[in-house]
Amino acid sequence: MKEKYQELLEYRNSIDNIDSALVFLLAERFKITKKVGYYKREHKLPAGDPNREENQIDRLKQLAITAQLDPEFTKSFLKFITTEVIRHHKHIRETGSL
Amino acid sequence: MKEKYQELLEYRNSIDNIDSALVFLLAERFKITKKVGYYKREHKLPAGDPNREENQIDRLKQLAITAQLDPEFTKSFLKFITTEVIRHHKHIRETGSL
Secondary structure, three states, X not given: OHXXXXXXXXXHHHHHHHHHHHHHHHHHHHHHHHHHHHHHHHOXXXXXXXXXXXXXXXXXXXXXXXXXXXXXXXXXXXXXXXXXXXXXXXXXXXXXXX | OHHHHHHHHHHHHHHHHHHHHHHHHHHHHHHHHHHHHHHHHHOOOOOOOHHHHHHHHHHHHHHHHHHOOOHHXXXXXXXXXXXXXXXXXXXXXHHOOO
């Protein structure tokens, strides 16, 4: 039984490592989208860009298939991130800062 | 104006690279949680584990602060992922496969 429990611990250690990597990658992603937000404000571009988003979804769904990840989950994931990004962009447009 | 547009393209290229990395990391994460799902079925453990989830949230919020990522967004992000994982675990428990 102890050996089995050890197996679960090992899975969880790997999940924790991946989660750390995800957090640091997301932090970098938001640093860049923040710059995009300022750029859009400067150039009076809208906070969202449906064409760009559609292309992102298509590209990531293809990548998901290669990676054996559920493409529909990948779409929801991108939507989840993009919703936060658009919220940031609107905030930057309205207030000049984030 | 062309130079400015170039700047936006460069931001977007970096975002695309990060998104690719996120997709491949998520794919690996779900490979491991799938194993956890089978493990839990075998050992008759529940699909979710509130203690484990609480610890994960605390740990990732601390990491988020280090990475300059919004801790509350990080919490929502983990919740988003965990909801999908628990759905998988329930499916594995009920059907024996994913």
